[in-house]
Amino acid sequence: MGGSDARALSRSLLDLCRMRKLTIATAESCTGGLVAGALxxxxxxxxxxxxxxxxxxNDAKRAMLGVEAGTLATFGAVSKExxxxxxxxxxxxxxxxxxxxxxGIAGPGGATPGKxxxxxxxxxxxxxxxxxxxxxxxxxxxxxxxxxxxxxxxLRMLMELARGPKAQPKPRQxxxxxxxxxxxxxxxxxxxVKRRPPRSPRG
Numbered sequence: 001m002g003g004s005d006a007r008a009l010s011r012s013l014l015d016l017c018r019m020r021k022l023t024i025a026t027a028e029s030c031t032g033g034l035v036a037g038a039l040x041x042x043x044x045x046x047x048x049x050x051x052x053x054x055x056x057x058n059d060a061k062r063a064m065l066g067v068e069a070g071t072l073a074t075f076g077a078v079s080k081e082x083x084x085x086x087x088x089x090x091x092x093x094x095x096x097x098x099x100x101x102x103x104g105i106a107g108p109g110g111a112t113p114g115k116x117x118x119x120x121x122x123x124x125x126x127x128x129x130x131x132x133x134x135x136x137x138x139x140x141x142x143x144x145x146x147x148x149x150x151x152x153x154x155l156r157m158l159m160e161l162a163r164g165p166k167a168q169p170k171p172r173q174x175x176x177x178x179x180x181x182x183x184x185x186x187x188x189x190x191x192x193v194k195r196r197p198p199r200s201p202r203g
Contacts, residue, residue, distance in 0.1 A: 025094035065089030
């Protein structure tokens with residue numbers, strides 16, 4: 001999987017989002033902005049792509065995306081929990097419809113017990129509340145290869161969310177007209193006709 005895969009996916013994703021009026025933000029760690037780069041390499045992508053967060057350090061994840069220090073301390077930067085928090089943070093801060101997050105160990109170093117080189121966690125979030133997570137263990141295939149395959153996986157996840165139920169539109173301020181209560185059409189009242197009590201029979 002190389003640049004041609006990413007380019008084809010980027011084109012398809014942008015076309016779909018354009019048709020459905022969806023906007024995108026990315027939150028990247030090990031890929032260093034490559035997902036945003038693949039998307040913005042396509043002419044006319046500015047009507048879909050809002051911004052990209054490159055949060056390589058834990059400090060950046062906290063400051064730019066609101067990932068809690070406790071999440072990073074408990075689960076680590078390369079984890080389902082951190083990837084999910086990154087995606088949600090990007091969605092909220094960019095006020096977009098879709099966001100994807102990538103955090104992993106591209107190598108050649110950085111492995112820890114239980115977290116080998118090639119481990120990458122992905123999360124994608126939609127404005128309507130849908131969140132998907134994936135864990136990939138690409139192995140020690142080389143730094144560039146891990147990053148390239150991560151870009152393709154992230155684009156596929158965005159495509160999956162974009163194909164689903166349309167993300168809810170961003171809330172807008174209520175206008176004076178929208179704050180007015182609609183008039184309720186009432187049926188005209190009918191005047192009650194007083195009925196005389198029946199006469200008692202005369203004896």
